[in-house]
Amino acid sequence: MSALTLRQGPAATRVLGIGSTQPDRVVTNDDLARHMDTNDQWIRERVGIVERRFAGEDERLVDMAVAAGAKALADAGADPSEVDTVILPNCTMPTPIPNAAAQVADRIGITGAGAFDINAACAGFCYGLALASDLIRGGSAGKVLVIGAEKLTDVVDPTDRSTAIIFADGAGAALVGPADEPGIGPVSWGSAGDQVDMIYMRDHKYLFQEGQSVFRWATTQIAPVATQAVELAGLQLSDVDVLIPHQANLRIVESIAKRLRAQGARDDMVVADDIRYSGNTSSASIPLALDHMRASGTVSSGDVVLAVGFGAGLSYAGQVLICP
Amino acid sequence: MADKTELLTGLAEIVEEVAGVAKDDVTAEKSFVDDLDIDSLSMVEIAVQAEDRFGVKIPDDELANLKTVGDAVDYVAANSK
Numbered sequence: 001m002s003a004l005t006l007r008q009g010p011a012a013t014r015v016l017g018i019g020s021t022q023p024d025r026v027v028t029n030d031d032l033a034r035h036m037d038t039n040d041q042w043i044r045e046r047v048g049i050v051e052r053r054f055a056g057e058d059e060r061l062v063d064m065a066v067a068a069g070a071k072a073l074a075d076a077g078a079d080p081s082e083v084d085t086v087i088l089p090n091c092t093m094p095t096p097i098p099n100a101a102a103q104v105a106d107r108i109g110i111t112g113a114g115a116f117d118i119n120a121a122c123a124g125f126c127y128g129l130a131l132a133s134d135l136i137r138g139g140s141a142g143k144v145l146v147i148g149a150e151k152l153t154d155v156v157d158p159t160d161r162s163t164a165i166i167f168a169d170g171a172g173a174a175l176v177g178p179a180d181e182p183g184i185g186p187v188s189w190g191s192a193g194d195q196v197d198m199i200y201m202r203d204h205k206y207l208f209q210e211g212q213s214v215f216r217w218a219t220t221q222i223a224p225v226a227t228q229a230v231e232l233a234g235l236q237l238s239d240v241d242v243l244i245p246h247q248a249n250l251r252i253v254e255s256i257a258k259r260l261r262a263q264g265a266r267d268d269m270v271v272a273d274d275i276r277y278s279g280n281t282s283s284a285s286i287p288l289a290l291d292h293m294r295a296s297g298t299v300s301s302g303d304v305v306l307a308v309g310f311g312a313g314l315s316y317a318g319q320v321l322i323c324p
Numbered sequence: 325m326a327d328k329t330e331l332l333t334g335l336a337e338i339v340e341e342v343a344g345v346a347k348d349d350v351t352a353e354k355s356f357v358d359d360l361d362i363d364s365l366s367m368v369e370i371a372v373q374a375e376d377r378f379g380v381k382i383p384d385d386e387l388a389n390l391k392t393v394g395d396a397v398d399y400v401a402a403n404s405k
Binding site for chain 1: 364365368372384
């Protein structure tokens with residue numbers, strides 16, 4: 001019997017470049033209050049959102065993914081021909097067939113790449129980053145483009161104030177490649193399918209979530225996932241420069257930060273609050289926040305970033321990465 | 325069963341920490357929503373802290389029934405280990 005040949009990749013990977021995009025249309029809390037029973041103060045107090053971006057009818061998930069992916073390549077100084085795999089975490093692709101990744105790869109100029117979507121809802125980007133890193137380490141891929149892209153306004157009832165004020169549209173991407181020193185730590189991930197009814201598509205049409213239950217889960221169960229990601233990377237919480245929880249709700253973000261600080265994270269750890277001006281963009285929220293924070297100077301190249309995503313499934317994932 | 329006066333004192337400390345309401349204002353007859361202006365998410369935070377402090381489970385569907393501070397004290401007194 002012939003023995004199969006296996007490949008072994010490099011020991012370490014890192015994020016080589018990042019990029020993001022958002023629709024031009026800014027929607028303020030006052031805009032929403034014009035056609036539903038809510039107001040600016042109520043929204044700011046409950047979820048911390050000041051404004052968000054909504055895509056137009058002709059602005060599709062794949063269009064935003066192409067823009068974000070191309071920016072990540074440009075940021076890394078990489079040519080599309082260098083990319084051999086495209087992973088597209090999302091949960092709002094309007095058609096199950098075809099997937100988004102293959103057409104997005106083609107439009108960016110990446111030809112013949114392995115391309116697939118994954119759905120881990122708001123944890124999707126961290127799942128995608130883990131897959132990208134391990135595909136490279138395993139020798140299956142050279143450089144992997146991970147693009148979290150969502151058009152949540154397609155699945156949100158515009159008259160439902162429990163969801164319409166929260167969710168928004170956008171895309172964020174990271175190019176992952178081999179590295180001399182580890183720049184992406186091991187993933188801490190899992191799921192709780194017994195709580196599937198906490199976030200789901202009601203009547204297969206509109207996103208529904210049990211707000212209080214999701215809040216309780218996220219504020220009690222996610223900090224330990226983040227802590228484990230730090231331990232798996234061989235670091236201490238005090239080593240973390242930047243915390244980027246999925247931008248679900250500012251009060252969840254602040255609660256996770258508070259728990260981590262009680263366990264040793266630094267008071268001067270930067271905590272992402274990109275939800276204030278981007279809303280909740282599910283699998284796009286973490287790379288959007290990282291890109292915005294680096295652009296504004298609150299995060300610098302080389303910073304130790306702790307990312308943790310959590311959402312429908314329930315599913316969750318976190319890892320440490322070094323900001324490119 | 326825990327002493328209700330002690331429970332009220334403990335609960336008032338939690339409410340003060342979570343919602344910034346002075347603990348002396350947290351008295352048994354007060355409504356969490358109408359009198360203390362505590363929203364549904366802060367109620368969850370109060371419940372989580374009360375669970376840790378008093379060794380009791382307060383599921384979300386039970387939480388909805390706790391309208392006043394006194395309701396919460398009674399629930400904890402009846403259900404704590």
